[in-house]
Amino acid sequence: MTSARLAVTDKVLLDFAAEVGETEAVAVVGNKTRWDLGGESESGTRLVSAPTGIVDYVPDEMTVTVRCGTTVQELHAALAEKGQRTGLPERGGTVGGALAVGENSLHVLGRGRVREAALQVRYVSDDAKVVTGGGPTVKNVTGFDLPRLMVGALGTLGLLAEVILRTNPIPACTRWVRSTNIDPFAVNTMVLRPSCVLWDGTNTWIELEDHPGAVDAEQARLAEAASVEEVEGPPSLPEYRWSLPPSSLRAPAPFNAGPWVAAVGVGTVWASEPQPTSAPDPGVAALSHRVKEQFDKGGRLNPGRKPGVR
Amino acid sequence: MAGFLNSVKRKLNLASSANDGRGDPVVAELRAALSPDRVRYDGAERALLGRDASVFDGGVSGPVCFPVTTAEVQAIMRIALKHERNIVPRGAGTGLAGGAIPLGAPIVVVVTKMDKVIEVDYDNRIAWVEPGVVNLDLTRLLHRTGFHFAPDPSSQQVCTIGGNVANNSGGPHCLAYGVTNAHVQAIEVVLPSGEVVMLGGLEAEPAGLDLRGAFVGSEGTLGIATKIAVTITPDPPAVKTLLLSFNTVRDAANTVSQIIAAGMVPAALEVMDQRITVAVENYVNAGYPRDAGAVLLAEVDGLPESIAVDGDRIAEIGHANNAIEVRVAANEEERAALWKGRKTAFGAVAQIAPDYYLHDTVVPRSQLADVLEKIYEIADRHDLLVMNVFHAGDGNLHPLLVFDARDDGVIDRVHAAGAEIVRVSLEAGGVLSGEHGIGVEKQQYMDEFFTSEDLVHQNRLRQAFDPGCRTNPGKVIPTGHSCADIQALKRVPAGVWA
Numbered sequence: 001m002t003s004a005r006l007a008v009t010d011k012v013l014l015d016f017a018a019e020v021g022e023t024e025a026v027a028v029v030g031n032k033t034r035w036d037l038g039g040e041s042e043s044g045t046r047l048v049s050a051p052t053g054i055v056d057y058v059p060d061e062m063t064v065t066v067r068c069g070t071t072v073q074e075l076h077a078a079l080a081e082k083g084q085r086t087g088l089p090e091r092g093g094t095v096g097g098a099l100a101v102g103e104n105s106l107h108v109l110g111r112g113r114v115r116e117a118a119l120q121v122r123y124v125s126d127d128a129k130v131v132t133g134g135g136p137t138v139k140n141v142t143g144f145d146l147p148r149l150m151v152g153a154l155g156t157l158g159l160l161a162e163v164i165l166r167t168n169p170i171p172a173c174t175r176w177v178r179s180t181n182i183d184p185f186a187v188n189t190m191v192l193r194p195s196c197v198l199w200d201g202t203n204t205w206i207e208l209e210d211h212p213g214a215v216d217a218e219q220a221r222l223a224e225a226a227s228v229e230e231v232e233g234p235p236s237l238p239e240y241r242w243s244l245p246p247s248s249l250r251a252p253a254p255f256n257a258g259p260w261v262a263a264v265g266v267g268t269v270w271a272s273e274p275q276p277t278s279a280p281d282p283g284v285a286a287l288s289h290r291v292k293e294q295f296d297k298g299g300r301l302n303p304g305r306k307p308g309v310r
Numbered sequence: 311m312a313g314f315l316n317s318v319k320r321k322l323n324l325a326s327s328a329n330d331g332r333g334d335p336v337v338a339e340l341r342a343a344l345s346p347d348r349v350r351y352d353g354a355e356r357a358l359l360g361r362d363a364s365v366f367d368g369g370v371s372g373p374v375c376f377p378v379t380t381a382e383v384q385a386i387m388r389i390a391l392k393h394e395r396n397i398v399p400r401g402a403g404t405g406l407a408g409g410a411i412p413l414g415a416p417i418v419v420v421v422t423k424m425d426k427v428i429e430v431d432y433d434n435r436i437a438w439v440e441p442g443v444v445n446l447d448l449t450r451l452l453h454r455t456g457f458h459f460a461p462d463p464s465s466q467q468v469c470t471i472g473g474n475v476a477n478n479s480g481g482p483h484c485l486a487y488g489v490t491n492a493h494v495q496a497i498e499v500v501l502p503s504g505e506v507v508m509l510g511g512l513e514a515e516p517a518g519l520d521l522r523g524a525f526v527g528s529e530g531t532l533g534i535a536t537k538i539a540v541t542i543t544p545d546p547p548a549v550k551t552l553l554l555s556f557n558t559v560r561d562a563a564n565t566v567s568q569i570i571a572a573g574m575v576p577a578a579l580e581v582m583d584q585r586i587t588v589a590v591e592n593y594v595n596a597g598y599p600r601d602a603g604a605v606l607l608a609e610v611d612g613l614p615e616s617i618a619v620d621g622d623r624i625a626e627i628g629h630a631n632n633a634i635e636v637r638v639a640a641n642e643e644e645r646a647a648l649w650k651g652r653k654t655a656f657g658a659v660a661q662i663a664p665d666y667y668l669h670d671t672v673v674p675r676s677q678l679a680d681v682l683e684k685i686y687e688i689a690d691r692h693d694l695l696v697m698n699v700f701h702a703g704d705g706n707l708h709p710l711l712v713f714d715a716r717d718d719g720v721i722d723r724v725h726a727a728g729a730e731i732v733r734v735s736l737e738a739g740g741v742l743s744g745e746h747g748i749g750v751e752k753q754q755y756m757d758e759f760f761t762s763e764d765l766v767h768q769n770r771l772r773q774a775f776d777p778g779c780r781t782n783p784g785k786v787i788p789t790g791h792s793c794a795d796i797q798a799l800k801r802v803p804a805g806v807w808a
Contacts, residue, residue, distance in 0.1 A: 060571040135741040148523025158538040169573035198686035213615035245512040268515035294770035308518030
């Protein structure tokens with residue numbers, strides 16, 4: 001038998017696996033932009049950092065291989081030189097952190113969900129092996145979809161080391177407009193694919209991205225329905241992130257105790273108070289527990305963190 | 311229908327009265343839980359469901375169940391668990407990798423009677439559907455509402471959305487819109503334990519592990535989907551469809567690579583070689599040139615201002631790559647004809663030979679031309695006819711080996727050529743499957759792609775959902791990495807082979 005195509009020979013990844021080792025509690029740390037999400041890391045946990053650097057960027061394939069300790073900002077700066085970007089949010093964190101947390105970019109309508117960004121993942125397992133899931137091409141159904149499982153798992157099933165991400169072209173024109181008298185829930189009937197629609201109860205901000213002529217046409221269509229003005233960008237966002245079905249934004253009572261901004265058509269709300277916790281469905285919780293037992297029986301990967309706990 | 315079934319029975323030498331399952335306690339319990347007419351055990355039915363649309367035979371079905379509710383699926387799972395019987399979920403049976411073939415005489419759970427669109431929720435831009443809803447039926451239902459269901463596999467007139475979820479199905483328009491996973495927000499699943507869970511949700515970021523994402527594409531090995539929330543996609547206000555003709559497949563493939571490199575993601579980029587375009591023309595008269603070495607069907611959609619720019623750029627790139635003609639569909643009728651040709655391509659080959667084996671691999675777009683040349687060479691060497699019609703925009707090849715199974719030794723040559731096609735795709739940096747899945751077809755190649763450790767981890771996911779490996783056993787993961795599967799397949803109950 002020939003050796004497997006996805007066999008890992010990169011010494012940098014193998015060294016990272018050796019550093020993770022096979023014993024003791026261990027957590028991977030990025031830039032700590034979401035360090036408390038899912039609960040505090042258990043004290044005494046040994047911290048390691050994922051390797052850094054862009055390994056292979058192929059603009060013509062719209063894919064990039066990047067080590068997970070690389071910051072999203074650094075990655076996007078390199079991609080921008082070729083007119084591309086990814087769906088990962090830029091908030092000062094690392095690629096691995098963005099994937100482990102799984103929170104979408106503000107521009108999710110235009111750039112896609114984080115859970116769809118990873119084509120291939122390489123992570124270090126509980127027993128210090130470098131495991132690959134997915135594959136290098138933009139379309140792939142070879143085997144079970146481990147990349148989807150790793151996104152949002154907070155590093156509790158494996159420590160992300162390197163990923164291949166899908167890249168997307170940066171549109172020729174990006175423009176933000178604001179209106180105080182438009183129906184935010186009607187925007188997506190006037191505009192084909194807004195990259196972002198934000199609403200704070202009074203103002204509506206809309207991000208239009210396309211060819212310049214198309215953006216002009218979209219803006220003109222909005223102006224037929226309401227007064228709109230060009231603005232620099234989105235508003236500042238309150239601290240706490242809520243996750244709701246898009247339809248529930250029509251009645252903002254649950255989150256409007258203070259200033260808030262809602263992503264219309266998405267269901268994310270940035271509010272002044274944290275979202276109340278809700279108990280997970282017992283069946284799903286039990287299934288999630290069995291997944292954790294399978295991937296990390298000893299509970300040594302990122303102990304203390306629980307995906308889904310705010 | 312009865313006449314057809316009887317002819318099948320005669321051909322297979324099966325008598326429906328020989329064994330109706332009355333002596334089998336499992337069948338009795340299933341009939342009590344569903345209804346007698348929706349649990350079948352006659353030989354013809356079981357023989358029909360022993361196969362799917364793949365070339366693989368050798369499947370043997372146990373009792374065949376047609377549930378209509380989640381509670382009935384749950385009851386089937388519990389009966390299977392109690393009697394340690396295996397389960398194989400099945401939609402329309404259009405899979406091409408043998409994923410629905412029953413191995414070890416399992417209970418076959420056919421979801422085609424669970425075919426209701428439960429609700430269309432325009433506020434959340436989703437539709438709740440049962441797994442047996444036919445893919446195209448959802449889009450037809452949404453006609454004139456301004457929405458459609460984006461995944462559009464070639465079998466969309468018959469394949470079910472439950473099957474699309476199992477295979478993470480693609481289709482020509484998945485280039486811009488994404489494959490099924492991107493269009494599934496929540497799935498109600500009956501686990502092998504009989505528990506019912508809701509995976510995913512309509513929230514912006516559903517809490518917890520993305521078990522929804524892990525379930526999509528698991529080929530029926532993790533449970534049975536009974537209710538699915540799929541995204542409905544707004545219809546684009548304008549569409550431009552171009553037909554570019556070339557002297558060579560290489561020119562067409564290079565055009566595709568350069569369109570992507572230019573920063574465009576068209577709605578679809580489909581290439582057909584001359585052999586298939588001639589077959590299609592003979593079949594449906596789609597308007598393809600018979601003398602071109604290859605054609606590229608390119609479609610851009612969006613705002614009129616946007617598609618005008620992209621359409622012109624695609625034409626320019628085509629001319630730069632020696633296009634002999636660039637034609638824009640003048641109206642919806644012409645556009646529909648061009649797409650009808652593409653979507654009926656596989657049916658068109660019947661005029662050339664009675665059998666075909668459709669492969670499915672993905673290679674980097676830049677490798678398309680080189681890999682295609684190797685595929686033609688492989689087919690020639692094995693004295694086979696190969697036609698190529700494929701989703702070029704995402705590098706998804708579909709070499710079609712056309713043959714007559716009655717010819718001596720041809721099946722061996724088809725399999726030998728197929729193995730070489732898979733291997734040249736892997737050598738070019740590709741993957742085993744872009745949209746058909748692994749099923750039983752490509753298990754043998756899994757450890758040429760993944761390491762042993764990678765497969766162990768895939769099996770860990772499987773075992774979390776299905777510790778006994780009783781749901782669709784013997785699929786996806788090679789048995790050497792999935793010992794429980796082997797055990798499950800050995801538990802063939804006495805009498806079921808009758």
